[in-house]
Amino acid sequence: MNRRKFLTILGTAGVASAMSTARVAEAGGGVHMFPYWENSYGVLHDTTRCIGCRRCEEGCNKVNNLPKPKKPFADLTVCNTRRRTSAYEWTVVNKYSVDGKPVFRKLQCFHCNDPACAAACFAKCFSKNADGSVTYDGTQCVGCRYCMIACPFYMPGFQYDEAFDPLVQKCTFCAPRLKEGKLPGCVEACPMDALTFGRRSDLIKLARARIKDHPDKYLDYIYGEWDAGGTAWMVLGPKASTPPPAGSHGDGEMKALGLDTQIGNRPVAELTYGALGAVPMIVAFWPVLFGGAYAMTKRKEAIHKAEQEAVEKQAKDDVTTALDAAVRKIEETQGQPAADAARKAMTEALKSREALDSCHASSDHGEGK
């Protein structure tokens, strides 16, 4: 990271943060910090139609000029591994099991209505656009990877192998193609009509009609209609012939597809931003927390348990030290009440993150960990 670029960004971020804070206040409590675009687009993935052919992966790779994968797209055995998206694989198809039968689900950025990645990025690299896409512009990116920590679906990837100016990468919803009136590459490539592109509101109606017409086939749950505050990309799942155990919320099938049904209906952005954005001056101390944030990212990448524990402990120590240093500085320059408010806001933000992490740790979807 270039120091001059970094300091310039800090200046910009201070202004942007103050402006966004005003928008949250106007909204009367900050439930939604991004405007809702009524006519925005989305994609419905009907997992009952998906055959795990990986044509969508291939289509994405082609239209986005991504590097060729190690194993060819014709090799369908890779679906047996719970893969995550990466900087070079913006979508992957994994195999799950419902009722003992294989079900395939495509993973990519959900293009959240209130994207946590955008809320967490103080350099304002992410935009929620009127077409429904959440896009990233790396020109201001400082590589802090806070967006990666904030995303509840663990979707953005980082170009770790790029020595010079590595960037965050994720599915763009093929925003450039949408502008040209074309379908997203993955949707165009799907031979099974498992991916339907359209207005989000129409897709919800379509999903409801499928559930109504085939109550024995579909689970009565459109994942993404409300989850995480609503997402542009949504999922329909199969209904198990064996009813879910008594006392469950009828979401066992979605859980079996690796989807987090405990994520809640409030935008995750609200947790990230409500706590951190409420005190704009914290932005000035953000870099102090980078070390901790980076270590927390590393924690997820660590493979061995002992290594995980050591990295996690180090991350917690780093964050505590950084938080104490930031609060001391605020106390010196702004006084005790400001320091108390800052400590409270930062502690709440860290707790929100920990709550999300433990939620993911206790769920059984391997690719999220």
Ligand code: SF4
């Ligand atoms: S899924 Fe993650 S990366 Fe995509 S918009 Fe939502 S928070 Fe951002």
Ligand code: SF4
């Ligand atoms: S919308 Fe475009 S970028 Fe996103 S997964 Fe599909 S092909 Fe890839």
Ligand code: SF4
């Ligand atoms: S191309 Fe369609 S059917 Fe094939 S794996 Fe992707 S979503 Fe499923």
